[in-house]
Amino acid sequence: MKSRWYKNAVIYQIYPRSFCDSNGDGIGDLNGITSKIPYLKELGVNAVWLSPCYASPNDDNGYDISDYRAIMPEFGTMEDWERMITALHANGIRLIMDLVVNHTSDEHRWFQESKKGRENPYSDYYIWRDGTGPDGRTPPNNWRACFGGSAWEYCEERGQFYLHLFSKKQPDLNWDNPQVRQEVANICNFWLEKGVDGFRCDVITYISKPENLYGAPSSSFVVGPNWKKYIRELAEASWDRYDTLIVGEATGIDFDRAAEITDEREHLLDTLFHFEHVAQLPVCSYNQRSTNLRRFKRILFRWQTLPRASWPAVYYENHDQPRSIPRFAPSGAFRERSAKSLAASLLFQRGTAFIYQGQELGMTNAPFREEDYRDIQAVNQIKAARSRPFARIEMPFLLRYLSHYSRDHARTPMQWNDGPNAGFTTGKPWLMINPNYPQINAAEQENRADSILHFYRQALGVRSDWIDLIRDGSFVPVDPKNKNILAYARRQGRRTLLVLCSLSPKKSSVRLPAEYLKENCKLLLGNMEQAPVLREKTLLQPCQCAVFGIED
Numbered sequence: 001m002k003s004r005w006y007k008n009a010v011i012y013q014i015y016p017r018s019f020c021d022s023n024g025d026g027i028g029d030l031n032g033i034t035s036k037i038p039y040l041k042e043l044g045v046n047a048v049w050l051s052p053c054y055a056s057p058n059d060d061n062g063y064d065i066s067d068y069r070a071i072m073p074e075f076g077t078m079e080d081w082e083r084m085i086t087a088l089h090a091n092g093i094r095l096i097m098d099l100v101v102n103h104t105s106d107e108h109r110w111f112q113e114s115k116k117g118r119e120n121p122y123s124d125y126y127i128w129r130d131g132t133g134p135d136g137r138t139p140p141n142n143w144r145a146c147f148g149g150s151a152w153e154y155c156e157e158r159g160q161f162y163l164h165l166f167s168k169k170q171p172d173l174n175w176d177n178p179q180v181r182q183e184v185a186n187i188c189n190f191w192l193e194k195g196v197d198g199f200r201c202d203v204i205t206y207i208s209k210p211e212n213l214y215g216a217p218s219s220s221f222v223v224g225p226n227w228k229k230y231i232r233e234l235a236e237a238s239w240d241r242y243d244t245l246i247v248g249e250a251t252g253i254d255f256d257r258a259a260e261i262t263d264e265r266e267h268l269l270d271t272l273f274h275f276e277h278v279a280q281l282p283v284c285s286y287n288q289r290s291t292n293l294r295r296f297k298r299i300l301f302r303w304q305t306l307p308r309a310s311w312p313a314v315y316y317e318n319h320d321q322p323r324s325i326p327r328f329a330p331s332g333a334f335r336e337r338s339a340k341s342l343a344a345s346l347l348f349q350r351g352t353a354f355i356y357q358g359q360e361l362g363m364t365n366a367p368f369r370e371e372d373y374r375d376i377q378a379v380n381q382i383k384a385a386r387s388r389p390f391a392r393i394e395m396p397f398l399l400r401y402l403s404h405y406s407r408d409h410a411r412t413p414m415q416w417n418d419g420p421n422a423g424f425t426t427g428k429p430w431l432m433i434n435p436n437y438p439q440i441n442a443a444e445q446e447n448r449a450d451s452i453l454h455f456y457r458q459a460l461g462v463r464s465d466w467i468d469l470i471r472d473g474s475f476v477p478v479d480p481k482n483k484n485i486l487a488y489a490r491r492q493g494r495r496t497l498l499v500l501c502s503l504s505p506k507k508s509s510v511r512l513p514a515e516y517l518k519e520n521c522k523l524l525l526g527n528m529e530q531a532p533v534l535r536e537k538t539l540l541q542p543c544q545c546a547v548f549g550i551e552d
C-alpha cells in the first residue's frame with residue numbers, strides 16, 4: 001500500500017565519493033556516511049538519496065555499474081551498507097538508492113558475454129546494429145554521446161556497433177528484450193527486500209528506443225515507443241509491492257509530458273526531475289549568473305501548476321549541476337543571505353524538496369585549474385579541444401565555461417571543519433577540496449546561530465509545522481513580474497504562508513495584495529534581524545528573505 005510519504009519529505013542527496021572518508025584513502029565511503037547520520041538527523045531531513053555505490057570501474061564515478069548486487073570496494077562492504085541503512089532507519093531517515101539501468105558498465109559480465117557474438121544468452125542484452133557504408137563502418141545514425149563523439153562504438157570482436165548515449169564504457173541496455181526487463185525487476189527486488197525505500201531512476205526516460213534506429217532522430221529516445229509499457233511492467237514486478245518513492249531523472253521532458261507520467265492514475269513515476277530551470281543557456285555560458293530571475297521564476301512557477309494528481313520534485317542543486325551560488329543568487333558579501341533566501345524560496349514550494357550535500361552550508365563552485373578536473377564530461381571536453389587545430393584560441397573559452405558549469409563543482413569533498421582536508425579525509429582527497437573550506441564548513445556554522453546551516457534547520461522545522469498546507473495548499477505567485485524578488489503564497493482554508501525572497505544585491509520592493517496585509521501576520525523565518533514591514537509596497541534589503549504565517 002502506498003502511503004506517499006514522499007509528499008511530506010525533504011530528501012538529502014549524498015554523493016558518496018565526496019561525503020565523508022572513514023579509512024583515510026581519500027575517498028568517501030559508507031562508514032563515513034553512517035558516522036554523519038546524527039548530522040542528517042539534526043538537519044531534519046526525512047530521507048537520503050544515495051548516488052550509486054555499486055561495483056563500478058568509475059568511468060563515470062559509479063554511473064557505470066559492473067555488478068548491481070555488490071558494493072564498490074572503495075566504498076566498503078555489503079555489511080557496511082547494511083549497517084548504514086539500519087542506522088538511517090533507526091533515526092527515522094529513509095533510503096533511496098540510485099537505479100542506473102538505461103546502461104551498464106562495459107565491464108558488466110552481461111556485456112563481456114554479449115560482445116562475444118550473436119549466439120550467446122546475452123547477445124541481445126544490448127543495442128547492437130550493423131554499420132552502414134561500403135565497409136560497414138559508418139554508425140547506424142548521427143546520434144551524439146553526452147560525453148562527446150558518436151553514440152555508437154564499433155566492436156571488432158562482434159563486428160557490429162553498440163549504442164552508448166553516455167561514455168563508450170556505458171553501453172545502453174536493450175529494454176526491448178524481456179530478459180533485460182526481468183533482470184532489472186530482480187535487481188529492484190534485491191534492494192527492496194533489503195529495506196530500500198525507493199529509487200532515483202537515472203535517465204529513465206531514455207530506456208525505450210525506436211525499433212528502426214537507422215537514421216532515427218535523436219529526440220526519439222525520450223519517453224520512446226514502449227516506455228509506458230516497460231515502466232508499468234517494472235512497477236508491477238517490483239516497486240508496487242512496497243511503500244516506495246520512484247523519482248525519475250527526466251532529461252528532455254516537457255511540462256505536459258511530466259504531468260502525464262507523474263499522474264497517480266497512470267501508475268508510472270511518483271515524481272520526476274525536470275531540467276528547465278537549470279538548462280545551460282549559450283548566452284550565459286561565460287558569465288557567472290547563469291540565468292535571470294524572471295526566467296527562473298517563470299519556470300519554477302509554471303511547474304507549481306502541475307495538476308493535483310501529479311507531483312513535483314523541487315531542487316536547485318545535484319551532483320551534475322554547479323553550485324546554486326553564484327548561479328541563482330549573488331555571492332561575495334551577500335553569499336550567506338543569498339543561500340538562506342534561496343533555501344526559503346525552495347522549501348515552501350509544492351513538491352518533494354531535495355537538498356544536495358553542502359547546499360545547507362552554502363558551499364560554492366571551486367577555482368579549478370585545467371589539471372584539477374576529474375569528471376569524464378570535463379576531461380573529454382578538454383581532451384577534444386586540445387586535439388583541435390585552434391586549441392590555443394578555444395581553450396580559454398572552454399576553461400571559462402568549465403569554471404561555471406563543470407560537474408566537478410558539485411563533487412568537491414564536503415567541508416566538515418577547518419582542519420586538514422576540511423575534515424573530509426586524513427588521506428589525499430580524490431578531488432581538490434575547495435580552498436574556501438576554512439571559511440565555509442559545518443563545524444564553524446554549528447557554533448554560529450545565524451549560519452546557513454542553522455537557517456536550514458529552522459526552515460525545515462517551519463516546513464514540518466506547516467506541512468499540510470505546503471503539501472495540499474494552493475500556490476499563488478506574488479508580484480510575478482518582479483525582477484529582483486521571488487515571492488509566492490501558499491494557501492489552504494484560513495491559513496496562508498507568505499514567502500518573500502530577494503535574490504538581488506539591491507534594495508528592492510515587492511507589491512503585496514491587501515489580503516496579505518493582516519494584523520495577525522506572524523514572522524516564521526527570516527535572514528535578517530529586522531523583518532520587513534508588510535505594506536502594499538514592501539521594501540526588502542538586498543537578498544533579504546522572510547516567511548510569514550497568516551491565520552484568518
Ligand code: TEU
Nearest residue numbers: 060063100146166202203249251320407
Ligand atoms: O545524468 C543524465 C544527464 O542527462 C546528464 O548527462 C546531465 O544532463 C549532464 O550531466 C548535465 O551536465 C545522469 C547522471 O545524473 C549523471 O551523473 C550520469 O553521468 C549520467 O546520467 C549517465 O549515467
Ligand code: CA
Nearest residue numbers: 021023027029
Ligand atoms: Ca574511504
